[in-house]
Amino acid sequence: MKLTTAIVLAGGKALRLRPYTNDVPKCMIEVSGKPVLYWILKWLKNNGIVRVVLGVAYKKEVIEAYVAAEDFGLEIVLNDHSEAEGTGDALRLAIERQNVRDEVFLAMNGDELTDVSLKNFLSFHLHHKPVATLLSCPLRSPYGILTTDSSHTIVDFQEKPILERYFVNAGVYLLSQEIRAFLPERGDIERTTFRELAKHGKIKAFKYFGFWNTINNIKDIKEIEENVDILKETREE
Numbered sequence: 001m002k003l004t005t006a007i008v009l010a011g012g013k014a015l016r017l018r019p020y021t022n023d024v025p026k027c028m029i030e031v032s033g034k035p036v037l038y039w040i041l042k043w044l045k046n047n048g049i050v051r052v053v054l055g056v057a058y059k060k061e062v063i064e065a066y067v068a069a070e071d072f073g074l075e076i077v078l079n080d081h082s083e084a085e086g087t088g089d090a091l092r093l094a095i096e097r098q099n100v101r102d103e104v105f106l107a108m109n110g111d112e113l114t115d116v117s118l119k120n121f122l123s124f125h126l127h128h129k130p131v132a133t134l135l136s137c138p139l140r141s142p143y144g145i146l147t148t149d150s151s152h153t154i155v156d157f158q159e160k161p162i163l164e165r166y167f168v169n170a171g172v173y174l175l176s177q178e179i180r181a182f183l184p185e186r187g188d189i190e191r192t193t194f195r196e197l198a199k200h201g202k203i204k205a206f207k208y209f210g211f212w213n214t215i216n217n218i219k220d221i222k223e224i225e226e227n228v229d230i231l232k233e234t235r236e237e
Contacts, residue, residue, distance in 0.1 A: 003122045003174075004050045005102045007094045008040060010110030011057030011081055016217060025059045027110035028066065029215065032225050036215060037063065039113055041072045047118035049106065051075040053098045055090050057082040085186035088193050092183040101177070109171040113224060114212040116172070124206045125174040131197055132179060135172035136205035137212045139163045167205060169194075170212050178202075 014026035021029065027037040044052060056063050056078050067076050079098050084090040091107055094100065104125060106118065116135060125133040140162050147156040169190065184192040197203035213224050 001104065001122070001126060002048060003102075003104060003106060003118055004048065005053070005100055006044050006049045006051070006106040006108065007053045007055060007091060007098075007100065008037075008044075008108055008110050009055040009081075009087055009090050009094075010037065010063060011055050011060070011084070011090060012110070013058045014111075017215070020218075021059075023059065024062050025056070025110075026215065028059075028062050029221065031113075031215075031221060035066065036111060036113065037066065038070075040108075040110065041074060041076075043113075043115065044106075045073055049074065049118070052077070053094050053100065054078050054110075055081050055084075055094045057084070057090075086184070086188040086192075088184040088187050088189040091189055092180075092185070095180065095183075104174055104176050107173045107175055109214070111215045112171040112212070113214070114170065114172060114208070115210055116208050116212070121174060121206055125176075125204070128204050129176075130204040131176050131182065131202040132194065133174040133204045133206050134194070135170040135212070136167040136207050137170045138207075138209060139166040139168050164209075167207060170208070171214060174206075 010025060010027040012026050014021040017026060017029065028035045031039060041052065052074050054063060054067070054076060057080065060078070060080060064078055077098055079094045081090040081093045084093055104122065114135065121135065140160060144157060144159045146154050149155050179193070182193045182196055194203060211227060213220060215221060215224070
């Protein structure tokens with residue numbers, strides 16, 4: 001089986017990134033001279049995706065103009081979910097309105113950047129056969145961590161280390177068609193669908209230790225730009 005369809009939810013207002021998002025949606029903030037959406041679409045294309053459903057709402061005309069002017073070598077359709085109440089509802093509307101019938105498809109937030117191999121991600125999903133598989137990455141501490149000895153003397157400092165015992169939801173998912181029965185008419189997928197799937201043992205975590213970052217603030221943009229060569233080096237599988 002090949003993974004060919006991706007849904008990218010790119011409709012958020014990103015209030016924490018004002019004034020950068022006063023006139024553009026979050027996915028159109030530039031990283032090293034290119035919108036975040038550019039890097040996402042490039043990665044999807046290089047991993048074999050052929051059809052992308054962009055879930056849009058806030059400043060949707062900016063995204064519409066951008067994808068119309070660029071040739072990404074992808075079939076790109078826009079799904080307006082302005083009336084959606086949460087990410088679960090937005091995903092449900094994208095699947096239903098754009099007739100996403102693939103046995104397994106990708107869904108993701110429009111502010112996530114990674115170089116994970118979708119081939120490996122899909123192999124894991126097909127082997128375990130859950131309803132959903134989440135890309136899961138180790139937590140990076142937002143603070144420096146210190147180590148003390150028995151006499152309370154500080155013996156070591158680690159500046160914002162990777163905490164490999166703890167994993168976070170990276171906002172990139174592989175979903176089987178059974179997901180339809182678990183999607184809400186309102187509410188975020190993380191608080192509704194995924195919790196329900198966890199109760200039934202129908203959700204898996206694909207642990208990835210490579211590059212991943214999400215854009216929540218200005219510091220995130222600068223950190224991604226420091227690693228942008230990783231994105232540029234992504235090659236088609």
